[in-house]
Amino acid sequence: MKEQKSVVQKIADDAARATPDNVARQVRGLSDKAIAWIFISPTVILLLAINIFPLIWTVFLSFTNYKANRASRGYEFIGLRNYERILNDSDIWHTLQVTAHFLCWTMVLQTLLGFGLAWLINRHFRGHGFWTTVILLPMMLSPAVVGNFWTFLYQPQIGLFNYAVAFITGADPSSFQMIGDVNLAPWAIVIVDTWMWTPYVMLICLAGLRSIPDYIYEAAEVDRASKWRQFWSITLPMVLPFLMLAILFRGIENFKMFDLVVELTSGGPGSVTELASINLKREAFEKWRTGYSSAFAVILFVTVFGAANIYVKALNAVKRR
């Protein structure tokens, strides 16, 4: 330990000697707090430049009729008109409904399947390491790649998915279209997202399950608690904070889901899979309604931020229990 300290001391001495005199003179008079600020200021400046300023700028633009592709025309302040239009726009409400459907079902399915898989993997059966790796593969792929190859899987004439369903149900494979049918398309995107991200939920749940000390279960065994009782009274409460964290991460991610769905359906057929983020992208970078899309972005931001805050409070309450 002493030897290690002397090495550190030596490095500090070398650094002090290497500091130019004029710099050393300036730094010598600074307080610890000032030096701390000097160290963190690059990060703070970067954060302000790429996070805070764009956010403020977006809020500012949301009160204007600015169009980025016609910047030379300037802009006018139009007050709350963009917000009023958005909140009265039935198409916007439709995209929010689509987003809610996607969000709710992916959360439910991924939570159930992710927890179930984690519970199975945690039983340390033979080859569980291999199966863990296999299960994790989908989340290692790029969403664009996943979207693309699922469009082939869903292809009514050659798609494996259709053939698999046809094999089980006896229906004609080309008698249904997962991404072309108004009723099936919303489920098609839910299935793909669930396939891709259930392993992520599983991974977090697995961490939760492995963090439960064995002696708790041993004590429960001594008390002759049934497996069901152990699950409800030990496993679930102790994994719940992890599970809630996974839901939070997936919820935020899926609220802004874009790439996977664009590759799969482009928001179609019609607009039945047009999520809020796809609509936002179209308004901002295809229609170039910068002011309007800024207002929509602000609304979405406030929604996610508010919901996430409430959720985090609930999560903390669960952890304190």
Place this chain on the structure above:
Amino acid sequence: MKKLLSLLILSTAISFGGASGKAQAEELTLCWAAWDPANALVELSKDFTAESGIDMKFEFVPWPNFADRMLNELNSGGKLCDLIIGDSQWIGGGAENGHYIKLNDFFDAEGISMDDFAPATVYAYSTWPKGTPNYWALPAMGDANGWFYRKDWFSKPELQAEFKEKYGRDLAPPKTQLELKDIAEFFQEREMDGKKVYGAAIFTERGSEGITMGATGALYAWDFAYDDPPGSYQMEGVVNSDNAVEALEFYKELYQCCTPPGYTDSYMQESLDAFKSGQVAMAMNWFAFFPGLYKDPQVGGDKIGFFVNPGQKVEASTLGGQGISVVSYSEKQEQSLQYIKWFAQPEVQKKWWSLGGYSCHNAVLNDPGFADTAPFAADFLNAMGGVRDFWQEPVYAELLLAMQKRLHDYIVADQGTAKEALDKLIEDWTEVFQDEGKL
């Protein structure tokens, strides 16, 4: 050792000299969509490099991303492109937003006359405001939406007889939209060479412009107009006229009755794939692809035939094609203009057509032998005589996306009626024009 050192110095000097020589060579970047004619342009431009010593570099973007990518580039004042072959609908935005340089003075100085180009192409690809002698592009690539069909299937005697018995006329390229639907229905789910085939591949794409370009083929045939009188932005009773409703209902019926399964988001490539894989009897696509299709070893040659978009109330086709413009942010405008001057020459235009590009020059189109130069040449001339284009307003993207949504909602997602879709479209477009101060 000394010798080795001298060799090293010499080789370094040569490589640096070479590099600096290369850096000094003039180079122009031309941006366009990635498709068959772009390859022909690469070939053609070798002559320009040989003549001028200016190297040509190309930036080709696939069609579904072309507008997104290039309009972002222009809107951000990017210098990637010196020359751009931009879509016809961009001309208003290109002119008003200062992306393109105006070419009138250059044309006057170089003796390039717009009278030497087909009037429809000058109107569509070059002028803004529409129809005025203010030129922002040189017509570069004439194009329209046309059709091609399996000539070998159409000529089968047993099918000929069956069709005649059912419809009372010969199985031949359709003269009207309704005839087209009859033929598509006739082939739908028919066994051909041991394989189930389908009637027609049509455009249904949602993301960019596909379904609009496809459905307007039917709408124009029913004499669709955007406003009446033109330029008034008065759309009520025009965009949602009885004819327009009928045309839209027809396109939906064609989609529902006669396309392959899963054909819900299909554009140029999907149409080509469906035809080349022997899945469909007929397909719509841009004339630009016809030279490549004719050369296709599987379905080209004697097996393929071409026809112009059938009329119904009137003869009309959806306009494609582009003009070539000089980007105002380019630092090589002089050399870019030099390229346009070279490209406008009749001899170069003739070679352009021979390589697979669609020239708009009268020297090519008015040549008495032009119609015989390719099996689709006569149809191309016919189509270009009756082309109609989408709005070319600076806000065309907003107008287009609104139409994409309303049409896809009605045709593919089967929501609402044709009248409701067109009524909503008028609402969308009215809002856009009100924002623009044009209403």
